[in-house]
Each structure stands twice: as structure tokens, then as C-alpha cells.
Amino acid sequence: MLLKSLYSSERFLKIIFGLSLFIVLVMGGMSYQLIRKLSKSFEDVQHTYQVHIELEKLLSALKDAESGKRAFIISNDSTFLEPLLNSESELEGSLERLKFLTKNNPEQQKNIAELKIKIDKNLEIFEKTLDLAQSNKIDSPEFISSFKEGRQTMNSVRFKIMDMTTHENQELGLRKEKSSKTLSNAPMFLYYVLIISLLILLLTYLQISKNLKILKEKNELLETFKESTTQSEIISKHGNWIWHVEDNTFEFSDNLYRLLGEEPQSFEPTLENFIAFAHPDDLDKLTEQVNKMMENEDLPFIHYRIVQKNGTIKHFKAYGKVLIDSDGHRKLLGTTADITDEIENYRLIEERNLELERNNKELASFNYVASHDLQEPLRKIQTFISRLEDKEQANLSDNGKVYIGRIKSSSARMRSLIDDLLQFSRTNKSEEAFEDSNINILLETAKHDLAEIISDKRARISSDSIPSMKVIPFQIKQLFLNLISNSLKYSRENVAPVITISYSQTHIDDLPKVKYSKHNRYHTISVKDNGIGFEQEYAEQIFTLFSRLHNKNEYSGTGIGLSICKKIVDNHHGYITAESKPNQGSTFTVYLPITN
Template structure:
């Protein structure tokens, strides 16, 4: 996942925010630790001070005892012995207190034991020398030796106290150095951690602000989309509903109420209230489908009717699909559409199809009449005209002969018109199946039907090889027949007709005037002649039924031939175009899809 996507994710922001809180807790822990260290340092100083004080008291008591002893020796005044007695009591208290204060320090405990032994020895010497002094044995060797030993013992006590004091000072100094180092690093560390935490919190705040802005925009977009959806529901006549499977509750959109002919949210959304609107004949069917929906958690397309309170009957179509959200909650999202208009349109189409089928039957009847009943009196007219010419030729006036010729011409034209109408009617039916056919054979067959006129006009017809195609054979033959007949009919005087038929393939994108085609490639057959041509402005009109560009006295014909060509090409899902240049011939191009 790209970093940018991670950065904008909600999970990443939660992690950053949690990390920031963790850093704040770490700072609090560090601050608490250093405050504890400061408290411990203060306690160490206080402890050291108390030890120092007790040692000083101890030393002071020993000095007082020694001074009292000397005063007694010099003055023989027993009052000088009172400090000695008091000092003995204080010494015991001081030693116990020192022992308590240094209980966590094995080295000092050892020093106290040694100090106590030295003090006991010193007191014993004090007592011995005092006893000698009381008996006036000040000059005795024993007194002098004891006095000297007492002074040495006192010095050793003093040195031991100094040693203990020095040890406490060293411990205090080490503790102060360590505490000072920690205290000196703590502000900078706290400062850096605080700055980092503030930066992270600021980053999180900025991103949250941005997310809130985006969320606001999305909420506005969702609100717009909701309004658009509501309008879409109204226009398309459908409503939405949700079935919360676990809670077995329903939600209906406002337009679903409107489809029922009610005001939005005018009744509680549940099955019982909805079933009150269902047509009685469809209640059982809909109930069965709903039960299947609840059992299978799915709702395929179902159709039923409802009756609005005003008596209107509406046709509904409903569909539902299971949806599981991110929390695993199941719900079915459903859509119900009012298809009343579709049903009515379908019935209308059925009615029109019946009318069309009836019209087709009538057209078939017309074809039968045209091919039999209309041609029979026409044949009789032509027969009686022939007999009239044979038997009454000499008795007819010149006007009568002219009239007979006009009648013959009209009857012949009427026969051609009936034949062409029958042919057009036949090509108008495209039910015949497509067959894989040899187009070259169909072309040669069409040429054979025109062999007399081709010979009379000394026409030359050349053609490319055309591959086999799936076509309606007789219609393709009729297509070639009509196009070649058209070229022969409209040939120039004193000029032998030249008809060139070529084949190629054309992409759908290159088809002229065709914007969309479901086929990619087309067979292209071109029929080119050197006849009289036509004005390009009439290129579309020449395919219209009964449309003629020339007077019937100039060229024979009914104006149906090219209409038949267009109908044949359309029956094959193709296209036909025409290009003309007056006195320079015409080109007809046929495009048939390559299957």
C-alpha cells in the first residue's frame, strides 16, 4: 500500500494519536522517576546529615568525658565526673541510633562494631586511670601507661569516626553526582519528548481537521445524492426498502409510501401494514415469497398487485439482495418498482401485434387476389385486344388503332406493375432462412434471365470472384437481376452498355453515413455502369417505392425495382448506396455483413 494511502487512513491516525498519548505517559513516567530520584537524593542527604550528627554527638560525648577526666585529675573536684556519667548513657543511645541509621550499609555496620569496641576499650581505660587518680597514684607507671593508652585509644576512636564520616561523605558525593547527572539530562530529554509529542499531536490534529473537512464535503455530497435518489425514485416510480435480518425490522423509503398512495412515513414499516395494500388474489403468493426470503435470505424478482385506498390497482415488481456490512450484520436491500405502465404498454403491444397479424393476413389475401383475380381479367383484356386486331384491323379507323395501341401499352404496364408489386411483397417477408450460397452462380443465373436484352444491346458484363455468403438465394438473384436490368434500361443511345461488378471487404468504421454497426466487417459488392446516370441530389429518392426520375414515355418501368433492391439488402442487415453522374453512369454499392 502506498505511504500516502496509509497516511490518510483512519487506522494510521489512530496509531499516531495513541503513540502521542504513549509519549505523554512516558514523559510523565520519566518525570515521576526523576522526582523520585530527587526525593531519594534529599533523603540521602538527610540520612547523611543524621549520621554525621550522631557521629559528632558521639565524638563530642567522648571529648566531654575526656575533659571531665582531666579536670577531675587536676582539681580533684568530683563535679568534673558528671559529664563522664552522662556521656556513658548518651554513647549507648548514639550507638543504637547509628546502628539503625546504617542498617542498609554493611560497611558502616562493620565500622560501628569496630567503633563500639574502641569506645568500650576507651571507657575501660578511663575507669582504670580514674581509679588510679582517686588513690593519688598519678606518678605511678601504671597511671602514666594507662593515660597514654587512653589518649591513643581516644585517637583511634576519633580516626574511626573521621573514617565513617568520610565514607558517608563519599556515598553522599556519589549519590549527588549521579543525581546531578540525571537532573541535568532530564530537562533536555523531557523537552525533546514534549516537542516530539506536540508535533505528532499537531500532525494528527491537522489531518483530523482535513478529514473532517473531507467528511463534511462527503456528507454534503451524500445529502445531494440522497435528494437525487429521491427524485430518481419519483421519476422512475420505484421505492427502496431494507430488512434488518437480526433485528427483524424494516425501513421503507419515502417514495415506497407514495407508490402505495400514502404520505411518506405515515405508518410503521412492517410486513403486516404492507400486506394490507396487497391485492387479495396475490396475498398468498407474496406471503410465500416473503417466507422464502426470510428462510433463504434472498429475494428473486417477484410480481404482485396492490390496491391503493382510492381503489387504483397497481402492478409491482420487487427484488432483494443480501448485504453483510463490515461488522457482520446482515440486511437485505430491496427495490420495489411500479410497472403498471409497462403492463399496460405490453398489453397495447399485444393488441397492435394482433392488428399487424391481421393486416399481414389481409396483405396475403391481397397478394392472392393480385396474382390470380386481378391478372385473370387483364389476360382477357389482352386476349380480346389481340382478336380485335386480327379480325377488325381493316375496319378500324386510325383513331381506333391508336386507342387499341394505348390500351395494349396500359395493360402491359399494368401487368408489369402487378408483377413488381408481387415481387416487392415477396421480398418484404424475410422469414426465409439464410443459406450458405455460391454468389457467383446466383449472378450467372440472373445474367441468363437477361440474355436476350444483353444480346440485343451488345452489353459487356464483367465480374470479380465473389466468396460464398449466408444469404436468401432467390432474393440475391433478384438483387443482381434488378441492378443489371436497371443499368441496361438506362444505357446511353449508340453506346454499348458496360457493367462492371467488383468485390472487396470494408470495415464498419469506413462505411459511409453509418454511425453505428454491430458488425465489424462487411462484404462490399459494387455494380458500376456507363449509362445515363442521374443527379446525385436524387441518390436517396431513387430507392423510394414508385419514385421515377424519368417520364414513363422515355423509359419503361414501374419505379419499384430499386425499392426491391433496398428491401433485399435490408433483409440481410446490410446497406445500399447509389452514386450518379449525368451521362457518366452510376455506381450501386452493396454492403452485406461478414458473418
């Protein structure tokens, strides 16, 4: 909690400092803007003043030239022509400086262009009148006309200069007005900024108070979580540790000490003290893995053994991952788990697997005996019974004939039982490869195998078109064979069997007695007949091995056929159900998962 409090205080100081710095920056920025505006106003006034000066210089040069020309005409003294000779260069210089000063003012640039045309024209008239004066043609009409034209041109130049001066004054006035408005609004803006800053500080204070309250609550939750984590470590038999990479120091959780058989924090959490518990046979391996961890700053899953002080050997599994905090410090967060029970359970499973493998081998031997050794004497019994019937029938008494009949019936049932057991054993193996199969072809093959009995009973079988599925072909054929054979066997006397095979799809939510499945939809194949049926209470019992609902003298069979169906459906991760009523037929429904 102390660390939390310090962190909150530091964060609070950072926020206050940041807000204060922000306010200072805002005020400084505003002051800078005001100074810039004042400086700009001064520059605007100076600019206008310079434009006025240049315009005055330009007008003065023209006046000097005009005065010199008139003095020369009156006195015929050539010294009065010096201002006229110097005025051209002065006029050119003034015009260039005016262009530079008004380069950002398109209207003034236009005025300067017009002014230059007027000045050029004026200078041209100067030259003309001067030539006439030097030729003593002062009284000529041409001189008088040019002299008047020169005066008019001079007046137009003066008016243009006055227009430019007036325009410059107007620009200066607009700039002053804008600057004055901005400068007058600045104090109010600064006041608003100050008020907003104070509101931000107030809101920050309120938020900090709220955060402190939340932080206190979360701190309490963290304390609860810490205690819960400690209990979780004890229950799950694991401990946590931290390696501070830069400082090369370690932290061990209390339960890591307990896993070593020691009291919490009973020794200094160093690498050397921990490795001291390593099993001698695993010491080199553990040391090598720790060195790799120090070098790569990473620890993948490692397994090793430790020896507690009381001599108990424990199996450990450890894992670590680097974490870089907000200050850039690297830590390796590690977890060490006691997997001794897992190792023991794994060994127990291995022993049971070996036992199961032995049982499977014994079952395979039984299958071999059932398919060869048992059937061979049974075939001989049936052969000798057949010979007795053929050759000794006349010599047998009535009781002997009855006994022979019973022996023949029993041997036939025994052969059927052995065949069904072999079939069930074969179906019990689900490792056959699944493959995309045409279910309609498998159904037709099963019907073909039963063609003789179907014909004898004059049965009618109809079926929907069934889409291809990923199945074990042999087993699905056997499924159809057993279901159709069951319907034929338990048909009503003197009633031709009618068997209907239909197809649909069913959602998992609509499957009976199924609450969870990794598949959402199922192929649904129903086999419905009009046979003798049975009571619904036996709907699950009939799928049990050797289960029979009728006397063996009434109906033949071993009670294995529907068990084979159940096993085939289980091998395909599906379900099979039965619905029936006495003398109203039965419906067997097979649900096979739809896989992508």
C-alpha cells in the same frame, strides 16, 4: 453526519491504540532481547568456566597419576598406586564432559580428539614404566627412556590443555565484545524507535485531520446524493426498503409510502402494514413469496398488485438481495417499482400487434388477389386482344387498331406492375433464413436470367471475385438482377452497355451518412455502368416506391425495381447509395455488414 463523526472518532481511537500497542511491543521486544543477551553472556562465562574446570580436573588427574607413580618407584609402597588406578575413569569422564560442553565448537572438538590421543599415549607409558618398576628394572636403559618419554608426553598434554584454555578465553572475549557492542547500541536504537513512533503519531494526527476534512466534504456529497436519489425514486416510480434479517425489522423509503398512496413515514414500516395494501386476488401469492423470502433470505423478481385507499389499483415489481456488512450483519436490500404504466403500454402494444397481424392478413389476401384474381382477367384481356389482332385485324378501322394497341400496351404495363408489386411484397419479408452463400454463383444466375437482353444490347459485364457471405440467397440474386436490369434499361442509344461489378471492404468510419453501427466493417459491392445517368439530387428519390425520373413512353418500368433493391439491403442490415451524372453513367454501391 453524527454517525460519520462517531465512526471517525472510533477509527481514530483504534489507530492511537494500535500505535501505542506497537510501541509497547517494540520496547518490550527490545528489553527482551537485552535480557536474552545478558543471559547469554552469563551462560557464555559459565560455559567457559565449566570448560576450565574440566580441563583442570583432567590435568589434576594426570598429575595425581604421575605423582603416585613416582612415589611408588621411590618407596615401593603400593598404596601410592591408587590415584593411578582411579585416574583412568576420571579422565574418561572429563573427556566426555568436555566433548558435550564444546559440541558446537569444531576447533575444540578437534583439540579434544588430539588431547585424548596424547593422554592415551601417556597412560600407555605409565603402564610400561610401572611394569618395569615392579620388576625392579629401574636402572635399566628401557625404564630411563620410558620415564623421559612419559615426562615429554605429560608436557605435551599440559601444553594442549593450555591451548584449549587459551582458545576458550579468546571465544569468551569475542562474545563479550559482541555482546558489549550490542548492549551499547540498544539504548540508541530504543531512542530512535521512540522518535520514529512520535513521528508516526504526528503524521497520523495530520492524516486524521485531512481525512476529517475529506469526510466532511463527502458527507455533504452524500447528503446531495441522498436528495438526488429521493428525486430519482419519485421520477422513476420506485421505492427502496431494507429488511434487517437478524432483528426482523424493516425500513421503508419515503417514496415507497408515496407509491402506496400514503404520506412518507405515515405508518410503522412493518411487513403486516405493507401486505395490508395487497390486492385480494394477489394476497395469497404475495404472502407465499414473502414467506419464501423470510426462509431463503432472498427475493427474486416478483409481480403483484396493490390497492390504494382511494381504490386505485397499481402493479408492482419487487426484487431483493442479501448484503452482509463489515460486522457480519445480514440485510436484504429491496427495490419495489410501480410498473402500472409498463403494463398498460404492454397491453397497448399487444392490441397494436393484433391490429398489425390483421393488416398482414389483409395484405396476404391482397397478394393472393393480385397474384390470382387480378392476373386471371388480365390474362383474358390479353388473350382476347391477341385474338382480335389475329382474326379481326382487317375489319378494324384505323382508330380501332390504335385503340387495340393502347389496350395491349396498358395491359402489358399492368401485368408488369402486378409482377413488381408481388416481387416487392415478397421482398418485404425478411424472415427467410440467412445462410452462407457463394455470391459469385448468385451473380452468374442473375446474369443468366438476363442473358437474352444482354445479348440483344451487346452488353459487356465484368466482375471481381466476391467472397462468400451469410445472406438470404434469393434476395441477393434479385438484388443483382434488378441492378443489372436497371443498367441495361437506361443505357445510351447506340452505345453498348458496359457494366463493371467490383468488390472491396469499407470501415464504418468511411461509410457515407452513417454515424453509428454495431458492425465495424462492411462488404462493398459496386455496380457501375455507362448509361444515361441522372442528376445527383435525385439519388435518394429513385429508391422510393413508384418513383420514376423518366416518362413511361421513354423508358419502360414501374418505379419499383430500385425500391426492391433498397428493401433487400435493409433486410440485410446494410446500406445502398447511388452516384451519377447525366450521360456519364451511374454507380450503385451496396454495403453489407461483415459478420463473424
